[in-house]
Amino acid sequence: DVKVTQSSRYLVKRTGEKVFLECVQDMDHENMFWYRQDPGLGLRLIYFSYDVKMKEKGDIPEGYSVSREKKERFSLILESASTNQTSMYLCASNQGGWGNEQFFGPGTRLTVL
């Protein structure tokens, strides 16, 4: 059973704090993705990675960075959290090649005060 796990379900941080969101997948998938989900805006791609140490910007990368040091782990970093980064963050992974199912984690609800 494919599993994508995220380090926290709920997180509350203060403005200006550095925030790490961790994602781990157990299916040896090559591709990993970070999305944010906001009401009325759907799923927006922040960053993705096709391989270890490789990263590509998605549609809304501003204010975020990522790290992929190991194939199974993809971290999203908010260098200095702001209130407009309060959102649901979803991690996903899939096997390389087009048309392959993306598996999502349960999400992390981040609140920045």
Next chain:
Amino acid sequence: GENVEQHPSTLSVQEGDSAVIKCTYSDSASNYFPWYKQELGKGPQLIIDIRSNVGEKKDQRIAVTLNKTAKHFSLHITETQPEDSAVYFCAARVGNTPLVFGKGTRLSVIA
């Protein structure tokens, strides 16, 4: 880049009725069109997908149709049940690029 529009944003149906959600895409090179279902408190999960060389695909009570000429595709759910209540997302992909998602449809099935 690709742009995916999804309608309606909310949909309420009586249990047993059919539900239809429609999406349009902008890039005629798109070749893969999945639909994801997101239940409360969970991440989205693939329920059905269709590739550009197929016009229709069915899996029990759900079906997807694709009209490449008009650049739109639709999800059809028949005999809806309360457990079909969820948020549904359509998506499109060009080649080996990341999926582009629609904004989602919140479906409520009223018992």
